[in-house]
Amino acid sequence: MKSLLIPVVITMMVLPSCFPDYGLDVEDYRAVFTQYDTAVYDNPAAKAELRSFYLVDSVFHVIDPNSKDTITRAYDRQLLSFVASNFRSLNWTQITDTAGGVEPSTIIRVSVSTQTNIGYYLNSWNTWDPYWGGGWWGYPGWGWGGWYPPYWGGSGRYTYATGSLFVQQDRIVPASNPSDTAALHPIWLGTSNGLLTSDQQSNINMLSVELRQMFTQSPYLALPLQP
Amino acid sequence: MTMSTRRFVSIVLAVTALCMSPLPTLRANNDQWGLTLGYYMAIPVSAMHDFVDRYSWQGLGGEVTYLATESDHIGFAAGWQRFDGLYRDALSEFAGGAVYGTQVRSITAIPLLIKATHTIGDPIQKIRPYLSLGAGAYVVTEVMDVGLYEFSSTNVHLGFMPAVGLNFRLGYRNNLLLQVDYNAALSSGTNVFGRTDNHQNYIGLKALLHFGR
Numbered sequence: 001m002k003s004l005l006i007p008v009v010i011t012m013m014v015l016p017s018c019f020p021d022y023g024l025d026v027e028d029y030r031a032v033f034t035q036y037d038t039a040v041y042d043n044p045a046a047k048a049e050l051r052s053f054y055l056v057d058s059v060f061h062v063i064d065p066n067s068k069d070t071i072t073r074a075y076d077r078q079l080l081s082f083v084a085s086n087f088r089s090l091n092w093t094q095i096t097d098t099a100g101g102v103e104p105s106t107i108i109r110v111s112v113s114t115q116t117n118i119g120y121y122l123n124s125w126n127t128w129d130p131y132w133g134g135g136w137w138g139y140p141g142w143g144w145g146g147w148y149p150p151y152w153g154g155s156g157r158y159t160y161a162t163g164s165l166f167v168q169q170d171r172i173v174p175a176s177n178p179s180d181t182a183a184l185h186p187i188w189l190g191t192s193n194g195l196l197t198s199d200q201q202s203n204i205n206m207l208s209v210e211l212r213q214m215f216t217q218s219p220y221l222a223l224p225l226q227p
Numbered sequence: 228m229t230m231s232t233r234r235f236v237s238i239v240l241a242v243t244a245l246c247m248s249p250l251p252t253l254r255a256n257n258d259q260w261g262l263t264l265g266y267y268m269a270i271p272v273s274a275m276h277d278f279v280d281r282y283s284w285q286g287l288g289g290e291v292t293y294l295a296t297e298s299d300h301i302g303f304a305a306g307w308q309r310f311d312g313l314y315r316d317a318l319s320e321f322a323g324g325a326v327y328g329t330q331v332r333s334i335t336a337i338p339l340l341i342k343a344t345h346t347i348g349d350p351i352q353k354i355r356p357y358l359s360l361g362a363g364a365y366v367v368t369e370v371m372d373v374g375l376y377e378f379s380s381t382n383v384h385l386g387f388m389p390a391v392g393l394n395f396r397l398g399y400r401n402n403l404l405l406q407v408d409y410n411a412a413l414s415s416g417t418n419v420f421g422r423t424d425n426h427q428n429y430i431g432l433k434a435l436l437h438f439g440r
Contacts, residue, residue, distance in 0.1 A: 022313045022331060031328030031374025038323045162375060194328075194374045217318055217325045 030194025030206060032213045037187040040171065041220040050223065052093040053169065054104040055084050062113035062166075071114055075204050082208065083110055083167055086215045091223040104172065107184060111166040114196065161196040165207055167214060188221065190214035259294040261439015263404065268432045269308050271334070275427045278369060278418070279332050283429075285309040290342065294440050300344040304361060308429070310334045319371070321420040328373045336427065337366040338388065338410060346394055350440075353396050357404075361388035365412035367427045369419040382416035384427060394437070404435040 022028075040046045059076040061069050087108065088094055095104040170184035192210035196203050215221065267286025271279055288306025295301055311333035318327045340361035348355040368381040392406030412427040 024329065024331075028315070028329035029374055031326060031376065033324065033326050035324035193376075213327050217320075217327055 026195050026197055027206070030192070030210065032210045032217065033189075033191040033193070034214055034218050035189045036218065036220060037185075040187045047220075047223075050092075050105050050171070052095050052102075052104040053087055053106045053108050054095045054098065055080060055087075056107065056109045060109060060111035062111050062164075071112055072200065074200075075207075078204070079110055079112075079165070079207070079211070082211050083108065086211070087221070090215070090221050091225055092221075106187070107170045107172060109166075109168050109170070111168070112164065113166075114161060114163045116161050162194065163196045163203065164191060164193040165211070166191050167211070188218065190218065258440065261292040261294065261300070261400075261437060263290040263292060263302075263304075263435050263437045263439075265289065265404070265433050265435030267306055267308055269310065269410075270430045270432070271310055271428075272430060273426065273428045274418075274424065275310070275334060275429055279310040279312045279334050281310060281312040283308055283310040285311075286431075288338070288433075290435075292342075292344075292437070292439060297350055298346050300342075300346075300359075302342045302344070304338065304340045304342050306336075306338045308336045308338075308431070310336075310429075317373075319373075319420060321422075326373055331372040333370045334427070335368045335370075336410070336412070336429070338386070338412075339364045339366070340386075340388055342388075351396075355394045355396075357392050357394050359388075359390045359392070359406075359408075361390070361408075362386070365410070365427065367412055371419050378419050380417060380419040382418075382425060384412035384415040384425075386410065386412035388431075390431075392433075400439060402437040404433070404437055406433040406435060407431070408433065 040050070057080065059073070059079055061071045063069050063071070084094055095102055098104070167190040168186060169188040171187045173183040173185050175182050190211075192207060192214065194206075265288060267283075267288055269283040269286060271281075271283070286306065286308035288304060288308075290302045290304035292300045292302035311331065314330045314332060316327070317330040318325055319330065338361070340363035342359055342361040344357055344359035346355050346357040363386065365384045365386040366381065367384055368379060370377060370379040372378075388408050388410050390406050390408035392404050392408075395403040395405070397403055408431040410427075410429050410431055414424060414426040416425060417423050418425040
């Protein structure tokens with residue numbers, strides 16, 4: 001059995017070094033998600049009923065009711081303008097005033113949220129190891145070792161901020177009974193999410209790129225040219 | 228040591244323990260039992276290649292064998308193979324949506340196979356070719372990390388593994404085996420994007436040490 005030990009030990013020593021270190025940075029922890037209602041956008045008849053949108057003229061700040069709103073509104077106009085121009089470029093008609101009896105077929109809302117996350121760690125092999133014990137406290141559920149506080153032993157605390165931007169399109173479903181109100185049915189949602197930096201301009205630049213990406217990866221949003 | 232490394236070492240220990248535990252008793256009682264340990268590399272093909280297109284250097288495994296005749300072994304093989312890759316600016320589409328960003332994708336395949344091996348030629352020859360066929364289960368986990376999110380899917384696939392190789396005799400009870408095999412894990416469950424066409428195939432390249440006749 002002694003002869004078995006040598007290959008086993010060599011294998012155990014050499015193979016772990018094969019795991020790559022990808023050297024990820026903040027931009028790598030951002031992502032753009034888009035979802036759509038296939039019953040609407042993959043159905044030509046249902047899609048043909050969509051022609052116009054009304055953009056709610058405020059950006060919703062999704063915050064805890066008991067928390068102070070610390071999200072800047074400095075970029076709200078820019079975000080709304082960008083969303084509207086992208087829909088218009090896809091042949092949607094923007095309705096800005098419903099007083100004349102012209103009803104939009106969809107409503108678009110833009111929302112943002114931020115969250116500061118706090119983590120604690122103990123880096124002693126013999127005491128408590130978060131990787132064996134069930135994950136970092138307050139750490140989102142990712143299962144790979146690409147991003148975690150640097151190892152220097154002892155214990156400590158770290159914080160990181162995440163931010164999300166949501167662009168939601170709801171179809172207006174007219175009420176069948178005049179006394180009822182119209183219903184809203186979500187048909188498209190674009191989400192940009194990831195780590196934030198301390199540089200606000202850098203964050204807004206990333207958001208602009210990601211907003212563009214939302215539309216790029218949603219070609220089904222394009223309507224045929226209207227006469 | 229990162230979590231991946233610790234997990235890897237755990238798997239090494241588990242597979243080694245699995246392969247070694249029955250051996251001392253069995254070998255003491257019967258010269259027909261043997262043990263194979265090896266280093267595995269692999270090339271993903273077909274749907275697996277669409278998800279991770281990188282060569283895998285990360286694999287190992289073992290087999291407990293029983294010499295049924297002078298030319299034929301049967302055995303139980305267990306292994307571990309990991310494919311991974313970093314994909315920047317990657318767009319992945321799924322039913323009703325898409326996700327874009329830097330993606331770290333990985334596939335871990337754990338084959339658990341009953342094998343039959345036929346070695347050609349006289350046992351005293353220094354080099355003998357062999358053919359083998361394994362059948363059993365593959366436990367395959369696909370993971371895609373994108374942004375702050377992780378998507379994963381684990382399925383148990385029925386599968387089979389035809390193989391060819393060369394057996395280099397190093398001594399009465401020791402052999403070096405070089406093997407090429409095709410691992411075909413049949414479609415099972417849904418992949419990480421929710422698709423049901425979920426077969427996982429790869430070509431294995433193995434260097435094995437066989438302790439036994």
